[in-house]
Amino acid sequence: MTVDTIRISRVAAPLTALGPGRRAGIWVQGCTIGCPGCASMDTWDPSGGASRSVADLAGQILELAAEHDLTGLSVTGGEPFQQADAVVALIDRVRDGWSDTDVLIFTGYASAAARRISRELWERTDALVSGPYRRDLPSAHPLLGSGNQVLERITSRGVERFGLAPGPTRMQVSVAEGALHLVGMPAPGDLDVLRERLAERGIRIDGVSWDDESAETR
Template structure:
């Protein structure tokens, strides 16, 4: 995808930071728009429609990433939606993000991508493989609501965290089998929405919604129910 000037662009749902529930440290979180996988129980149904969201140039996203690095962010997490549905634009984003971190003297800031694609599907797609060449780690696999897990940063037991670079192995190696009894969920409030960030266990979103309602926050709609 390209913007009106012909520059590489992604269809984006939202960009938020700092994010602390989707990877190690304080991170920039980018959610792409559009997902044909439509996993049952997905908490981000609002990212499914490819006509939703808005086009954002890679150049503009690079500026946001650069500011995040200057503020001490430890990494970039790309989720969705399905990032590999925009493989060419994702390749441009990660290529640029890699260059930005090097120019900023922050080669220690990692790039993490969530995808519902399985590893064999990625390996069979030259475009997907190219898109992920600068990713330090990838979390792969469809979300399966019937297979809950306590593995950190993963929504279901089938999903795999795979380091792909030396930085990825150093940063994510200690977490491959790490489990937690209390997965972290973030709540960020913007002008028109309350954003719940993280990987919840079954029932946690409804419980959180009830708690917020009891505190006087009324939901007109949410993103995890049809």
């Protein structure tokens, strides 16, 4: 089934903290999995964010790819497999104009469950990070939010580009539309430490996305 719209939280580029190379990132809106400690609670509400035309969003990504000489597309959220048909339509349109991009998808489902939900999306994915976030299981891998998650290189392009060694995580910070966005994989507790350190300097952050008060990250 082809769909014409997709509900997203935001788009950002260029990113270097959400996969190898220089990337565009899309945060889809809506997730019902509800991992305790999720850093992206602002993306849970399926009626939040904004509905975008798939064609317009693909055009925006292609412009960003040309402008920033990007190498790949990361799709996170939110839960991409809960809008699988829309993400499939988006990837197809993006690849029509950007054939050498790789596609990295973050899902809270196990890989086999994601494949059952949408074989079409799973097969378009070069690399898949799968599994729910577990704040009690720290990870030493730059793309895994917790130690139970798995990075699976599905295609030959995924094998070629996603042989990432364990190592320090990267974080990016940007300010857009009145919100501070942190991109990357913070270790459990890091965001609260950041908030406490800023508070010690007299900088107070309200409405964060990693507790029940709401707002931005991942």
